[in-house]
Amino acid sequence: MVLDNLGDSLKRTIKKIANAVHVDAKLVKEVVRDIQRALLQADVNVKLVVELSKTIEKRSLEEKPPAGMNNREHVIHIVYDELVNILGESRELPIKKQIIMMVGLYGQGKTTSCGKLAKYFKKKGLRPAVIAGDVHRPAAYEQLKQLADQVKVPFYGDKKQKDAVKVVKEGLSKFKRTADVIIVDTSGRHKLEDDLIDEMKEIFKATKPDEKLLVMDAALGQQSGPQAKAFNDAIGITGIVLTKLDGTAKGGGALSAAAEVGSPIIFVGTGEHASDFEKFDPSGFISRLLGMGDIKSLLEKAEESMNGKDAEKTARRLMSGKFNLNDMYDQMDMLSGMGPLSKVAEMLPFGQTGKLKQVDMDKTQDKLQRFRVIMDSMTADEKEKPELIRSSRIKRIARGAGVENKDVKELLKYYNMTKRMMKGFSSDRKMRRNLMRQLDFGK
Ligand SMILES: Nc1nc2c(ncn2[C@@H]2O[C@H](COP(=O)(O)OP(=O)(O)O)[C@@H](O)[C@H]2O)c(=O)[nH]1
Ligand SMILES: [Mg+2]
Structure with missing residues (x-):
C-alpha cells in the first residue's frame, strides 16, 4: 500500500512515546525529528513538514494534558491531531441530484x-x-x-x-x-x-x-x-x-x-x-497509519509497568531517608515491569554501577521475582519494620514462600544494603538534584 513505509516509521515513533519513562523536551524534540524524517521520506512537502513539526513541538511542550490524560497520551494525541489536520476536514458527497x-x-x-x-x-x-x-x-x-x-x-x-x-x-x-x-x-x-x-x-x-x-x-x-x-x-x-x-x-x-x-x-x-x-476519512486514515488501534494497549502496558504516581511516591520516600520493605517492593515492581535498563533502573542502587549488562539484568530480575514472593508471605508489620524479623519468623516466612531460610536471609541482607545505599543516596546532593530533575517535580 501507498504510505506503508510512512506508517511503519510513525508507528515506531508512537511506540517510542508510549514507552517513554518521562515526557520531556528532549523526547519531544526527538519525536519531532523522527516525524520530520518520516514525512520527508514519504515525499511530503517540505514547507508542510516544517509547519507541522513546529506545531507538534509547540503544543507538546506548552499544552497541559486535559484531565484524565497523561503526558504520553497527550503527545500522541497531538501528533495524531496535527496529522489529521493537514488532511483537512472530512467531506462526503451529498446523496442527491x-x-x-x-x-x-x-x-x-x-x-x-x-x-x-x-x-x-x-x-x-x-x-x-x-x-x-x-x-x-x-x-x-x-x-x-x-x-x-x-x-x-x-x-x-x-x-x-x-x-x-x-x-x-x-x-x-x-x-x-x-x-x-x-x-x-x-x-x-x-x-x-x-x-x-x-x-x-x-x-x-x-x-x-x-x-x-x-x-x-x-x-x-x-x-x-x-x-x-x-x-x-x-x-x-x-x-x-x-x-x-x-x-x-x-x-x-x-x-x-x-x-x-x-x-x-x-x-x-x-x-x-x-x-x-x-x-x-482523514481521522480513520491517520489512525490506521499510526496503528492507533494498538496505541491504547501500548499505553496501558506502559502505564502498568511505570506508574508515574508510584515512582514519585517512592522517590519522595527514598529522599526523605525512610525506607522499608514496602518501598523496596514498590521499587522492584517498577523495575521488573519495565524490562531491561530504564532511566529509573539507572537511578536506583542496582543500576548505580553504570551500565548493567543484559545477563546481569536478567539475573537481577530473577532475584527480584524471588524476593517479591518472599515479601508476599510477610505480614504488614514485618514489611513496615523489617528489624522485627528474627529467626523464628524467618522460618515461617520461608515456609510460606516455598523457599529456604537462606533465601529470606539474603533478602534481608539485600534490604539492609539497599537501605544503607539509600541513606548515602539521599545525602548526596548532586544525585538528589539529578533524581528530582529526572522526575520533573523538583523545580
Ligand atoms: N491499481 C490501480 N489502477 C488504477 C486506479 N485507478 C485507475 N487505474 C488505472 O490507471 C490507468 C489510467 O486510468 P484512466 O481512468 O484511464 O485515467 P485517465 O486518463 O485519467 O482517464 C488505467 O489502467 C486504470 O485501470 C487505482 O485506483 N488503482
Ligand atoms: Mg480518461
Missing part, C-alpha cells in the same frame, strides 16, 4: 473513477449516468462505455464529435430527466497546457457542475502541488479523488497537494475494479 465534473492530467484515473462513482451512487439508490467528455483520446469513448455497461448505468458519447462542449451539452440534455447524478469525464494531457485549461473552463461553463473533482494519482509526488493549484485556480476544485493507493508509491506528495489547495480528499481508488473505491 447533482452534476459532477472530473478533471485531472492524463492517466490519473479519471475515466476509471467515473465508473466507480457511478457504481457508488447507484448503490446509494440514485440514478447515475456518465458522459464521455474526453473527445481527444479515441479509446476514451470505448473505455467509459465499457465501464458504464459493467456497472449498468446509461452512457452518452459521440465518437465523431471533436467538440467536447457540444458532447457534454447533448449528454446533459439527454439525461436531464432520467438521471440524478450526471458524471462528466474530461480529457487530460501529459502536462498542464493552456488548451487543456481552456477546454476545461469551457466544459465547466457549459456544465455548471455542483462538484469539480480533481483526480490525482498517489504516485505523482512533488508535482502534485503545482498541478492541484493550477486546476484549482482554473475552475475551483471541490474535492480530490486520490487514485492508485494500492500501489507502492510514497504518496506524501499527493497528500501535501490536498493540504496546499485546501481541498478535501473525498474518495480513494484502491485498484482497477469498479468496487476498488472507498470514501476517505
Whole structure:
C-alpha cells in the first residue's frame, strides 16, 4: 500500500512515546525529528513538514494534558491531531441530484473513477449516468462505455464529435430527466497546457457542475502541488479523488497537494475494479497509519509497568531517608515491569554501577521475582519494620514462600544494603538534584 513505509516509521515513533519513562523536551524534540524524517521520506512537502513539526513541538511542550490524560497520551494525541489536520476536514458527497465534473492530467484515473462513482451512487439508490467528455483520446469513448455497461448505468458519447462542449451539452440534455447524478469525464494531457485549461473552463461553463473533482494519482509526488493549484485556480476544485493507493508509491506528495489547495480528499481508488473505491476519512486514515488501534494497549502496558504516581511516591520516600520493605517492593515492581535498563533502573542502587549488562539484568530480575514472593508471605508489620524479623519468623516466612531460610536471609541482607545505599543516596546532593530533575517535580 501507498504510505506503508510512512506508517511503519510513525508507528515506531508512537511506540517510542508510549514507552517513554518521562515526557520531556528532549523526547519531544526527538519525536519531532523522527516525524520530520518520516514525512520527508514519504515525499511530503517540505514547507508542510516544517509547519507541522513546529506545531507538534509547540503544543507538546506548552499544552497541559486535559484531565484524565497523561503526558504520553497527550503527545500522541497531538501528533495524531496535527496529522489529521493537514488532511483537512472530512467531506462526503451529498446523496442527491447533482452534476459532477472530473478533471485531472492524463492517466490519473479519471475515466476509471467515473465508473466507480457511478457504481457508488447507484448503490446509494440514485440514478447515475456518465458522459464521455474526453473527445481527444479515441479509446476514451470505448473505455467509459465499457465501464458504464459493467456497472449498468446509461452512457452518452459521440465518437465523431471533436467538440467536447457540444458532447457534454447533448449528454446533459439527454439525461436531464432520467438521471440524478450526471458524471462528466474530461480529457487530460501529459502536462498542464493552456488548451487543456481552456477546454476545461469551457466544459465547466457549459456544465455548471455542483462538484469539480480533481483526480490525482498517489504516485505523482512533488508535482502534485503545482498541478492541484493550477486546476484549482482554473475552475475551483471541490474535492480530490486520490487514485492508485494500492500501489507502492510514497504518496506524501499527493497528500501535501490536498493540504496546499485546501481541498478535501473525498474518495480513494484502491485498484482497477469498479468496487476498488472507498470514501476517505482523514481521522480513520491517520489512525490506521499510526496503528492507533494498538496505541491504547501500548499505553496501558506502559502505564502498568511505570506508574508515574508510584515512582514519585517512592522517590519522595527514598529522599526523605525512610525506607522499608514496602518501598523496596514498590521499587522492584517498577523495575521488573519495565524490562531491561530504564532511566529509573539507572537511578536506583542496582543500576548505580553504570551500565548493567543484559545477563546481569536478567539475573537481577530473577532475584527480584524471588524476593517479591518472599515479601508476599510477610505480614504488614514485618514489611513496615523489617528489624522485627528474627529467626523464628524467618522460618515461617520461608515456609510460606516455598523457599529456604537462606533465601529470606539474603533478602534481608539485600534490604539492609539497599537501605544503607539509600541513606548515602539521599545525602548526596548532586544525585538528589539529578533524581528530582529526572522526575520533573523538583523545580
Ligand atoms: N491499481 C490501480 N489502477 C488504477 C486506479 N485507478 C485507475 N487505474 C488505472 O490507471 C490507468 C489510467 O486510468 P484512466 O481512468 O484511464 O485515467 P485517465 O486518463 O485519467 O482517464 C488505467 O489502467 C486504470 O485501470 C487505482 O485506483 N488503482
Ligand atoms: Mg480518461
